[in-house]
């Protein structure tokens with residue numbers, strides 16, 4: 001597996017006057033399971049949103065985001081056809097982003113909208129195959145009995161699993177998950193992470209998941225990318241993200257600028273470990 | 276010196292707020308007394324009112340049911356004006372709401388176009404619209420339907436547009452992330468969120484329109500009001516009484532149906 005699926009080069013993003021991402025760059029190969037860690041506000045969500053073009057990078061930078069050999073955005077402009085490209089990337093949101101008034105089944109079927117003919121989507125005709133596929137997706141996340149319940153009646157963990165089923169329905173090669181377990185209890189969190197791991201191992205889909213809990217990252221991912229103040233602070237195998245490095249990663253996280261005096265003179269500002 | 280927290284706790288308003296409140300109160304008192312003084316009240320007529328009411332009442336009793344079939348027919352016409360106008364207005368208001376909502380409108384120009392349509396519809400009363408359309412289409416039901424429809428457009432478009440602006444953006448983003456086109460996003464992420472408001476507002480407007488269409492006849496735009504106007508003009512007070520009873524029955528029935536529909540939709 002050496003095929004590069006996600007390539008990010010010189011990505012910088014400034015909201016107003018605050019730089020949120022600064023010259024971020026990395027490559028992810030097909031089939032990898034990557035954890036994106038970093039203190040709150042370090043730019044994890046912003047980075048993931050750039051990968052599907054929900055957010056555009058700064059103009060006048062030399063940035064480029066490529067997913068599966070197709071350019072998504074370059075120099076802060078979305079590439080033509082990047083919207084169509086999105087159906088090859090599944091995105092799981094921290095707040096699930098389900099349509100509450102629709103049934104679980106419809107919410108899952110919606111994952112298919114991106115690659116459905118327009119007329120069929122607009123009259124709401126999903127084929128029997130699509131229904132079957134939705135049921136299979138729900139079965140994989142263990143929710144097939146709830147198919148006809150309204151989405152807003154589910155528990156948080158169930159909602160997140162519906163969101164995963166929606167991504168499965170999309171049949172995407174890459175799954176980006178933004179803190180999928182942040183609002184879940186430990187058991188639901190394990191269920192969700194187990195599901196993601198299964199999807200990765202059984203289908204060979206690439207998974208990038210941003211996580212707050214480093215323990216989960218260690219249990220479930222092979223590689224970690226750590227962001228601090230919008231810069232790549234660490235990128236390498238997860239077992240090299242040692243406690244010392246984590247301590248530096250989260251040290252002074254609540255301050256806007258790195259507090260140099262608290263670090264030893266030799267403190268690494270960016271670590272890149274050969275993967 | 277800055278006042279301490281303890282000092283501040285004693286006064287409910289800052290002195291600036293106190294002065295503002297005083298100024299507002301004075302303005303309101305002045306405005307009310309001025310407007311009262313401009314009204315031309317003929318006091319003898321006011322003192323006379325109870326006797327007049329008694330007199331009118333005695334002329335109205337007993338109600339004259341001889342032209343009941345005509346009245347029932349006019350009631351049905353009234354109901355039809357309200358229902359058809361509401362139906363058309365609901366359909367037409369959807370695209371207007373879409374372009375008048377900030378988060379769905381295609382661009383600035385369409386936003387202002389949408390708002391302009393809403394404001395012009397809302398700022399003109401149904402009866403004035405009716406006068407206008409009677410002048411254009413001649414007296415009759417058609418003028419009434421169009422008048423009611425025009426007035427309803429603003430009401431429906433504004434409330435539905437506001438519902439669109441208040442939707443949860445997260446499902447919209449989720450659908451965009453699947454690569455769905457704009458039309459699909461609208462249909463699957465916006466429409467389901469707006470539908471409850473859509474039904475509630477439509478039913479409410481139908482209820483209002485039923486009441487408004489009872490007076491349309493006064494300007495010749497069809498419905499029960501035509502009979503009422505005729506009866507008043509010929510001083511046929513016993514028929515007037517029947518018509519009033521009929522209107523009350525219609526409005527109560529409308530209210531009941533609206534309440535039932537509302538419960539059904541939610």
Ligand SMILES: Nc1ncnc2c1ncn2[C@@H]1O[C@H](COP(=O)(O)OP(=O)(O)OP(=O)(O)O)[C@@H](O)[C@H]1O
Nearest residue numbers: 015016020038039040041042043044045046047179
């Ligand atoms: N649309 C926006 N407009 C302005 N500022 C934004 C916007 N989106 C994000 N930011 C800012 O960018 C910074 C990074 O936000 P981001 O959501 O990427 O952080 P995060 O690493 O995902 O944090 P968390 O772990 O808390 O989710 C924050 O300071 C946030 O305030």
Ligand SMILES: [Mg+2]
Nearest residue numbers: 044045178179
């Ligand atoms: Mg985040």
